Amino acid sequence: xxxxxxxxxxxxxxxxxxxxxxxxxxxxxxxxxxxxxxxxxxxxxxxxxxxxxxxxxxxxxxxxxxxxxxxxxxxxxxxxxxxxxxxxxxxxxxxxxxxxxxxxxxxxxxxxxxxxxxxxxxxxxxxxxxxxxxxxxxxxxxxxxxxxxxxxxxxxxxxxxxxxxxxxxxxxxxxxxxxxxxxxxxxxxxxxxxxxxxxxxxxxxxxxxxxxxxxxxxxxxxxxxxxxxxxxxxxxxxxxxxxxxxxxxxxxxxxxxxxxxxxxxxxxxxxxxxxxxxx
Amino acid sequence: xxxxxxxxxxxxxxxxxxxxxxxxxxxxxxxxxxxxxxxxxxxxxxxxxxxxxxxxxxxxxxxxxxxxxxxxxxxxxxxxxxxxxxxxxxxxxxxxxxxxxxxxxxxxxxxxxxxxxxxxxxxxxxxxxxxxxxxxxxxxxxxxxxxxxxxxxxxxxxxxxxxxxxxxxxxxxxxxxxxxxxxxxxxxxxxxxxxxxxxxxxxxxxxxxxxxxxxxxxxxxxxxxxxxxxxxxxxxxxxxxxxxxxxxxxxxxxxxxxxxxxxxxxxxxxxxxxxxxxxxxxxxxxxxxxxxxxxxxxxxxxxxxxxxxxxxxxxxxxxxxxxxxxxxxxxxxxxxxxxxxxxxxxxxxxxxxxxxxxxxxxxxxxxxxxxxxxxxxxxxxxxxxxxxxxxxxxxxxxxxxxxxxxxxxxxxxxxxxxxxxxxxxxxxxxxxxxxxxxxxxxxxxxxxxxxxx
Numbered sequence: 001x002x003x004x005x006x007x008x009x010x011x012x013x014x015x016x017x018x019x020x021x022x023x024x025x026x027x028x029x030x031x032x033x034x035x036x037x038x039x040x041x042x043x044x045x046x047x048x049x050x051x052x053x054x055x056x057x058x059x060x061x062x063x064x065x066x067x068x069x070x071x072x073x074x075x076x077x078x079x080x081x082x083x084x085x086x087x088x089x090x091x092x093x094x095x096x097x098x099x100x101x102x103x104x105x106x107x108x109x110x111x112x113x114x115x116x117x118x119x120x121x122x123x124x125x126x127x128x129x130x131x132x133x134x135x136x137x138x139x140x141x142x143x144x145x146x147x148x149x150x151x152x153x154x155x156x157x158x159x160x161x162x163x164x165x166x167x168x169x170x171x172x173x174x175x176x177x178x179x180x181x182x183x184x185x186x187x188x189x190x191x192x193x194x195x196x197x198x199x200x201x202x203x204x205x206x207x208x209x210x211x212x213x214x215x216x217x218x219x220x221x222x223x224x225x226x227x228x229x230x231x232x233x234x235x236x237x238x239x240x241x242x243x244x245x246x247x248x249x250x251x252x253x254x255x256x257x258x259x260x261x262x263x264x265x266x267x268x269x270x271x272x273x274x275x276x277x278x279x
Numbered sequence: 280x281x282x283x284x285x286x287x288x289x290x291x292x293x294x295x296x297x298x299x300x301x302x303x304x305x306x307x308x309x310x311x312x313x314x315x316x317x318x319x320x321x322x323x324x325x326x327x328x329x330x331x332x333x334x335x336x337x338x339x340x341x342x343x344x345x346x347x348x349x350x351x352x353x354x355x356x357x358x359x360x361x362x363x364x365x366x367x368x369x370x371x372x373x374x375x376x377x378x379x380x381x382x383x384x385x386x387x388x389x390x391x392x393x394x395x396x397x398x399x400x401x402x403x404x405x406x407x408x409x410x411x412x413x414x415x416x417x418x419x420x421x422x423x424x425x426x427x428x429x430x431x432x433x434x435x436x437x438x439x440x441x442x443x444x445x446x447x448x449x450x451x452x453x454x455x456x457x458x459x460x461x462x463x464x465x466x467x468x469x470x471x472x473x474x475x476x477x478x479x480x481x482x483x484x485x486x487x488x489x490x491x492x493x494x495x496x497x498x499x500x501x502x503x504x505x506x507x508x509x510x511x512x513x514x515x516x517x518x519x520x521x522x523x524x525x526x527x528x529x530x531x532x533x534x535x536x537x538x539x540x541x542x543x544x545x546x547x548x549x550x551x552x553x554x555x556x557x558x559x560x561x562x563x564x565x566x567x568x569x570x571x572x573x574x575x576x577x578x579x580x581x582x583x584x585x586x587x588x589x590x591x592x593x594x595x596x597x598x599x600x601x602x603x604x605x606x607x608x609x610x611x612x613x614x615x616x617x618x619x620x621x622x623x624x625x626x627x628x629x630x631x632x633x634x635x636x637x638x639x640x641x642x643x644x645x646x647x648x649x650x651x652x653x654x655x656x657x658x659x660x661x662x663x664x665x666x667x668x669x670x671x672x673x674x675x676x677x678x679x680x681x682x683x684x685x686x687x688x689x690x691x692x693x694x695x696x697x698x699x700x701x702x703x704x705x706x707x708x709x710x711x712x713x714x715x716x717x718x719x720x721x722x723x724x725x726x727x728x729x730x731x732x
Contacts, residue, residue: 062297063304070308070327074315081315108330117351120293122521125300141337141352148308149330157538 059118062125066146073109073148080104108149115142175268176206176215177275185215185234188241194219194230194249203269213237219249220265227255229262287340287347287506291514294365297334299521301369302543305329306525310536326539328371331546336365340507340552342562347506361562363552365511369522370546381519385585386512388495392488393593395422395478396724397430408432409446409453419725423474431456431471436721440465440714447471458714459707466707467714469698473668475717476657480641483599493590503562504730507552508577512588515548515579519586548579553595556726572596573723592727594720596644602684607642607654608633610675610687614694621671621696624662632669636660645672645712651690652677655713659702670698670709 019042060068084103091101118126152158176182185206190196195204195217205218213236220229230249235242247261285293305328312327340361341348349363379385392398397420404420405413410432418434428451434444445456447470458465482488495505522543552575555563574595580587598604611618612633619629636658646653651674658669674693678686698708 062300063307066304066329067307067311070304070311073327074311078315105325117293120296122292122296122299125297143335145331145333145335147330147332148327150312150325150327152325153539 059126059128062127065127069111070148073106077106080106105150108147110145110147112143112145115144117142173207175272176208177272182206185236188236189243192243194221195232202273205265205268205272209233211237218265220262220269222266227259227262229258229265284341284348284350287349287510290349290510291517294514295517295521298367298369298518298545299525301329301332302522302525305543306536306540309539313536313539328541331368331370333366333368338363342503347503361552361554363550365550366547367518367545368547369543371541372544379584380523381516381586383513383516386516387585387587388493389490389587389589390493391490391589391591393482393724394488395482396488397422398728405432408448409455410434410444419721421475421478421721423471423478429474431475433718433721436718436725439718440711443718461707465711467709468705468707469670469709470705472709472713472717473657473702476641479597480599480639483593483597502730504554504556504575508590511550511577512579515545515586519545544581550577551575573727594723598642604642606684606687607656607675608637608640610689611656614689617689617694621694622662622669622699628663632660632662633658643716645716650676650678655697665701667700668698668702669696671695672697
């Protein structure tokens with residue numbers, strides 16, 4: 001037979017109160033910490049029905065709550081970012097010279113909330129939010145006021161942030177374009193064809209291979225109908241440079257298979273040359 | 280519904296757990312805002328950080344046979360409870376460098392004396408102010424007025440109006456403060472009491488007395504008050520450590536999120552406990568033990584080499600400022616007919632007197648029964664062209680509301696003027712309950728000096 005919810009709540013309430021009365025009586029009868037601690041566990045277990053009796057509201061943790069607030073603020077700012085972008089585009093397309101371009105931002109946010117504590121330990125701080133006004137008045141004894149603000153990071157952090165952001169968002173290869181760095185890398189290869197000639201120095205693609213002082217180098221000839229293209233690994237971390245061939249610079253080996261690689265190297269080498277030409 | 284009881288010794292770790300989460304959460308929020316930085320189309324370099332977090336706890340201490348406990352919300356089964364609150368604010372530190380770690384051993388304890396309490400109660404002084412048989416253990420000497428000339432000395436204040444001996448020294452002349460029987464009432468002359476109220480008011484408005492260094496007693500001799508104080512100090516120490524532990528090490532390699540983060544410190548840590556004490560300085564168990572409350576305040580301050588704990592006590596029922604005092608004065612302002620009648624002035628003049636005297640008015644509770652307070656309000660100002668002091672007494676209904684302060688209303692027909700006249704007037708007009716309040720106040724301060732100092 002189903003038990004009405006109100007009866008169940010009353011029964012739990014009586015059990016809870018009886019347990020607390022028993023604990024009070026035991027507290028008067030004995031000072032034995034071990035006995036009290038043992039019964040304290042029983043009382044705590046029975047105490048777990050508190051939430052059912054009171055019809056407790058939403059439970060969350062302190063950190064989850066703040067994270068949610070932070071997330072909401074970031075989402076709201078992102079929405080504003082979009083609107084700002086759309087607004088700037090409308091300004092550019094229309095005849096509105098008299099309107100100053102603006103972007104919209106939320107510089108800070110303050111909030112105050114009341115809650116009751118749930119379980120607290122070093123890893124998690126439980127919070128309870130009550131829905132019913134009467135419960136809120138009775139149970140909400142704690143309050144939290146906080147202020148979130150925005151701040152520009154230091155310039156060096158922004159630079160690092162952008163690098164990190166690029167890596168996170170679009171995996172890419174950073175070609176080494178600094179002539180000073182390239183000179184250091186290519187210096188030991190002066191006598192090695194097809195990497196050591198002056199013309200090669202602007203046409204060789206160089207990028208970091210991951211390890212310290214390790215690089216990949218790629219070179220293709222534009223005019224060579226046989227489709228020469230090579231890929232090397234250069235290790236400058238030791239006393240002597242070590243150059244290993246990854247893809248031999250040999251037109252006789254499977255030219256059709258190597259054609260896409262050749263086209264890619266040529267395209268980047270062209271862009272690289274234009275980069276220096278433009279400077 | 281009853282809240283779980285926790286052993287007092289577990290209070291610090293619970294508060295520290297919350298404090299530590301502030302740093303963790305702030306780091307999470309920086310990380311969330313970094314995601315926007317990565318996604319945002321327009322490239323505004325901004326990240327979020329937690330500028331200030333203020334936590335206000337309200338909890339209760341309970342005294343039981345097996346020790347002291349605390350719990351978060353008040354239930355009907357616990358009778359012996361002390362109201363307490365804790366205000367902790369976590370803010371970005373002044374420097375990114377981590378200061379020295381705070382430990383319990385590094386705490387310096389100080390007691391802030393009320394500015395008008397004389398602790399040099401020598402036999403010569405006591406003899407010179409008419410209390411030759413008194414000793415420092417059974418009397419208190421209060422310094423009134425701007426100089427050191429006016430003294431109110433009370434021997435055995437806890438014996439009440441019938442057992443205490445009061446002397447008042449003014450301009451070098453000492454008199455016994457005795458009641459006079461008028462119309463079957465015992466009434467006292469007002470000058471020493473008005474001077475004392477003025478001194479208490481000045482104290483409430485920011486006056487601080489000498490700061491005495493104090494030392495916690497050994498564990499075996501710790502009173503309930505010291506036990507609570509030390510656990511609160513421990514809560515501060517553990518909270519500071521929890522915040523420090525969750526911050527990136529100063530010499531380690533910082534992750535991006537740490538580079539953008541902020542180093543936090545505890546900016547404010549102040550706890551107030553409404554104390555009900557027995558004459559021995561223990562928590563009062565029976566209601567009749569104690570009709571008088573004291574508010575203990577513990578303020579922790581970060582010092583270059585550690586931290587200090589400042590302990591201060593004041594009577595919470597004495598109001599020289601704040602929202603509750605304003606609520607009482609508003610209630611009086613809302614009854615111009617009664618005010619006019621007791622002041623013997625026209626309504627407009629009575630209201631003007633109240634409004635002009637509001638800033639310096641004091642309110643104190645001399646009796647309390649559930650929702651009804653009997654309060655005395657002392658006002659000074661110009662009434663009908665004469666400088667006067669008015670001491671009014673009335674019953675007020677005080678009902679808790681969802682927000683502070685409670686709703687206060689003057690109960691019709693209860694307002695009476697105990698005294699309206701020039702402050703130098705020397706007619707016996709002060710009734711027994713006001714003198715009783717002063718004696719209880721003096722007894723509590725004396726008790727406190729014994730407990731803490």
